[in-house]
Amino acid sequence: MDFNDLFVNIQWADIWTACGETLYMVAISTLFTALIGLPLGVLVVLTSPGHLLQNRLVYAVLSFIINIFRSIPFIILLIMLIPFTQILVGTSIGVTAAIPPLVIGSAPFFARLVEVSLREVDKGVIEMAQSMGATTWQIISRVLLPEARSGIIAGITITLVALVGYTAMAGVIGGGGLGDLAIRFGYQRFQTDVMIVTTVIMIVLVQVFQTLGDKLVRRFNRK
Structure with a gap:
């Protein structure tokens, strides 16, 4: 049997287009996830009991x-957010809508x-910064984030890999990309x-992202 006969239905132009759509969704989603998730995670830690901005109500x-959205299966969340997505981007299908x-x-x-990652930072380092008169913002930017840098990079890597799987599920509602093509x-x-x-292709993408993330974690590990 000829090798091409095994992939008789493959339209490589469509495959590469879908691959590009997946990379686009992953890249944009990772960017906004980091912009929202990083300050949210910092705020949760700072307002937790015994921390710099302790506030039990806010915490x-x-x-x-956070727990509500984490507990909803992503496929259900996709369907629940269709009206919101329609209002936000003007459509509920396609790459942008995903x-x-x-x-x-x-x-x-x-x-x-x-x-x-932030909770793993040694409290003694924070207390030392406080004793030197550092402001809350200085402690965040010069102590917490730098000390937790490798852990945060690892978190981004994990999230990036998870988003590859999420984009595949987005194909169920016509989200585009490799998942949509597969379905x-x-x-x-x-x-x-x-x-x-x-x-x-999706397995390869996950391996590449994980390998690059692991290398960055080792490079920026402060321990």
């Missing part, structure tokens, strides 16, 4: 909101990873070769 509210639920689904997850052709039209190729 409880933030934790509650980004809002991707961000809303991943930002709370990343915020928790940031929280875990429309691989599953609905029983084109197994399309399913195999899209799956392999």
Whole structure:
């Protein structure tokens, strides 16, 4: 059997277009996830009992909101957010429409990873900075974030890998990318070769992201 016969249904132009759409969704979603999740994670830590800006009410509210969105399966969240996405971007299908639920689904997850990393910072370092008259912002920017840098990078890597899987699920509602191609052709039209190729490409993307993230973590590890 000829090698090409094994992939008779493959339209490589469509594959590469879908790959580009997936990378676009992952890149934009990761950017906004970091912009939202990082300050959210910092705020959760600072307002927690015994910390710099201790506020039990704010801490409880933030934790509650984060836990709600983390507990909703992403496929259900996609469907729930269709009206919101329609209002925000003017459509509920396509690559752009997939980004809002991707961000809303991943930002709370990343915020928790940031929280875990910041809580690992030695409290003695924070107390020393306080004794030297450092402001809260100086402690955040010069102590907490630099000390937790490798952990935050690891958190971004984990989130990035999770977003690759989320983009595949977004294909269920016509979100575009490799997931959409796999569902429309691989599953609905029983084109197994399309399913195999899209799956392999996504595995490769995950491996690349994880490898690069691990290298950055080792490079910036302060311990």
